[in-house]
Structure formats: C-alpha cells, structure tokens
Amino acid sequence: MPRIRRRFLIDPTEVGVYHCINRCVRRSFLCGDDQISGKNFDHRRQWIQDRIGFLAGQFGLDVLGFAVMSNHLHVVVRNRPDVVQNWSDLEVARRWWNIFPKRRDKAGNPKEPTDVELQMIIVEPERFAEIRQRLSSVSWFMRCLVEPIARSANMEDLCSGRFWEGRYKCQPILDESALAACLAYVDLNPIRAGIAETPETSRFTSVYERIKALGHAVPDATVEANEPEHVGCRECPTTAHEAETEVTPEHTPQTPADWLSPFELSEATADAPVPYSRVSNKGCLPMPFAEYLQLLDWTGRELRNDKRGSIPSDLAPILERLQIGEEGWMQLIGQFRRLFRRAAGRPQSMQKEREQRACRLMQGIRHSRAVFV
Secondary structure (H helix, E strand, O other): OOOOOHHHHOOOOOOEEEEEEEEEHHHOOOOOEOOOOOOEOOHHHHHHHHHHHHHHOOOOEEEEEEEEOOOEEEEEEEEOHHHHOOOOHHHHHHHHHHHOOOOEOOOOOEOOOOHHHHHHHHOOHHHHHHHHHHOOOHHHHHHHHHHHHHHHHHHHHOOOOOOEOOOOEEEEEOOHHHHHHHHHHHHOHHHHOOOOOOHHHOOOEHHHHHHHHOOOOOOHHHOOOOOOOOOOOOOOOOOHHHHHHHHOHHHOOOOOOOOOOOOEOOHHHHHOOOOOOOOOOOOOEOOOHHHHHHHHHHHHHHHHOOOOOOOOOOOHHHHHHOOEOHHHHHHHHHHHHHHOOOOEOOHHHHHHHHHHHOOOOOOOHHHHHHHEO
16 A cells, blocks of 8 residues: 555644554664674764764654664654744754754854844745744654764765655554554663663663653663764754754753653643743643553563563553453554554544544554454
8 A cells, every 4th residue: 555645644734643653774774783894883872872862952843752773763843833933033043054064163062143144034024934834844853863873974974866765654653542552662662682681781762862861860880881972064963962962051951851752741841931842741641650660660571571461450451441451452553553554542642543543444443443442
C-alpha cells in the first residue's frame, strides 16, 4: 500500500501529536559499532540528542519523547501553531536566525543578530508569513534535525551521499491512550534491543533524561569511558545549551530535561513560567511521571523475560484509565509500529480520523479493537 502524503496526515493549522521515525541508509549501524572498520560512532547519538534539544528551544513544537538508536531515531512531537501565532515578529525572526544564522562564532554557534539582520527577515510579508508557519511545521523540524547530522557524519567519514535512507515516517497519535503506548514503545526501545536493562540506564531516551532531572539517574561514572565528544561544526551547534547560552545567556535551562515537555498534564504546570528551552508547559499525559515509570519498569521486565507474569494489582487501574487490557498493552509495546501503520488510537478515534480523511478503509482499526477495551 503506498504511503499517504504528509499533507493529508498533518494539518499545519491544528494542534496534533506525531510519532516520527528516521532510519540510517540501508539500516546500517552508522550511530553504533561498525563491524568492518572497528570504529565506534556512538558519539553521534549525542549529536542527535543535542540537536533535538536545541530545536526544541527554537521551533513551535513540544518534544514529548525521543529515543536515539544505533540505526534509527524516534521523536514524538506536538505542533503548536497556536503558540507561534502569538509570537511577536521579532521573536519569530530571532528564532529563525538561531536556526539559520548568517554569522557564527568559532565554535559554530549562532552569533547575536543585529537589528538590521532581524529586520531583513521581517521585511517581506509573504516570506515572513511562511517563516512563521514553518516554525510550527513537523516537516521543517525533522529537516532541521536530520540534515545537519548527515552533513556532520559525512564530514567525519570524509565521504558524500545519503546518511538517512529517505524522508521521515510520520504517524499521527489520535488520543491519550495511544500516546501512552507510543511513549512507552519509544522509551523501551533500548530494552527491547537488549542494550539496556532498565529505563534509568536507557541512555539517549526521554525517560532517561526525565529520571536524570529528578536526580535518580545512574552516576556519570557508568557512562562509557573515552566516549568521543562531539566537535562543533557549522551545521550543528556543539550542544543545545551552549547554543542557547551564546544567544540568550539569561535563559539557561535549569535541569537536563528542561527542553522536554512536562510529563503530567496539569493546570499548575501550564500556568508556570515557560523556560526558554521549550515552547510551552503543556504536559503529555493525565498521570504522574511516577505512575508512568512504574508501568514502564514492569513492562520492560516483562519484555525481557521468557515467561510473562501477571500485572501487579497497583498497575491495573492505570491500564483501566487508558482503556487497555494487560495482553493488549504488551502487544502494543511489542508491535506498535506494525499494528498502526498510518495512525494510532482507540477505535472511536480512528473511526473519526477515517471520516475526516474520507477514507474507505482505515488501516489498523481492527488491531485497535483488539487491544483497546
């Protein structure tokens, strides 16, 4: 079945949640160990994470989750055209300059723009309206994420050609139940791949960064020694925080996960001041992070065991609120991408999506009826 065009998947004028995936060319381990040359390229995972953090502070999108694997990456984002429309012209111009600066310092970070340079971005109304729209575009976010990584990798390898096998794959997430399953699926990628035992040791994932922000992460001594550091280049700032500090030092993030969207949906969080490192304080799910972490920890252990046990009684109410059965939850986490190719959600959400798209069939709705209760 041909892939549906993104203009039918993403409405740039509406707030939506999207699961985006991009793979390395030929699915090679271009971010891990190269068995032919014997080189290790794990430092490129840090490039990708730093780039996501930098773009989270510039684009009008909430980063809900991410995972950087050896040969592919996952990003769960929520576009926020409603927030971007409220930005002043100078704010839009400054963010666009940070993403595509005309001048950089010796480390490759954007230099502070002059008033004239900002006015040059604003001066053409039609072009400026397009720039404002691009700042909440999922496609432009992914473009600005993967292009610099490919250029830096090719420069490091002294070669040219494709680094990514093609354009990113996009999957709309239609409701909170599907979002909970999607975030767990993304956060448990290293555990399913056998490269981590627990969520708190799953480096280069959103759950690792959230745990680290709480002060519960594994000490830095457990990080591989002699891990190559990313050297800044013209296309990719050395780190997200350094890039932001260079432009606006008064907005330095307070925690490692400050650029990630808050986890819990709550009015108290939404009313708090918004850090410069992210676009809003809107959370992900109507549950505390501790509950999600408990569910994630149990799920990770079940995925790694040969024999499944029964779900603990304290976790059952969480799945009941998400309208997912125990077997349905494990099936979702193990085969999320296979069950839902185009969009993910409860049956009623997928039926509504089918009617909006005017589709005769909605791929995945049969699986949705099977896993959601």
